[in-house]
Amino acid sequence: MTLSKKDRLTALEKRLKGTDTPLPGDELAKAFDVSRQVIVQDIGLLRAKAVPVIATSRGYYIEVANGHQRVFKCRHRDDQITDELNLIVDLGASCEDVFVEHRIYGKINARMDVKSRKDVQNFMNNIYTSVSTPLKNITDGYHFHTVSADDEKTLDEVEAMLEKEGFLVKE
Known part of the structure; x- marks a missing residue:
């Protein structure tokens, strides 16, 4: 029917x-x-x-918003994307998106929805098999991620690890 x-x-x-x-x-x-x-x-x-x-x-x-979100400004090389994303998901957080602030075009945003190492691998496979380059490359590597987690403590851990690995850009 x-x-x-x-x-x-x-x-x-x-x-x-x-x-x-x-x-x-x-x-x-x-x-x-x-x-x-x-x-x-x-x-x-x-x-x-x-x-x-x-x-x-x-x-x-x-979309069901997780309890807490934070935006992180990052910068790294292309060969460090996997490390950055695995760091986030290994701590129990999700990378919701990536965006850049372009001087001419303004904010350019792309949904990522990366919650696991499998998602990271799929994302990277899409990059490697595409003729496009990562969004961060149009702003000399600078980009932002909206990261969500069940609690603020997890976001604090993500921030600390991004800083420790040299990915976090302090304003």
Whole structure:
């Protein structure tokens, strides 16, 4: 039985809220017996209703803010990206995004959603197989990360380790 649009949107929102991992659009399309394009349109309708749906290269999910967030300004070489991200996730935090402050274009932000070493590895594989370069390279290595964790103590540990490893830029 095919669901009405209203029922499908309700079921889609419930399914996205009920997962900790992104759900691929193709998987959602199959589950609801609709095309991938219909899922894309449904995601747009959910966002229009202020449902915080996030799209990643791995699929869709509803953003649930962790208890605490902090922004860190960092700088390092390309060959240190893996070390920086592993440091964050190994301490139990998540790297939500990367952004730069460009003098002409302003803030340029990219969602990362890196929560584990596997996510770090997938992110790095995408960089290595892409013709693009890391966002930090347009600002001489300077960039910011929004990092989330369950508590302030974890964020303090992340900050201390970023500083110890020489990644943290003090203003």
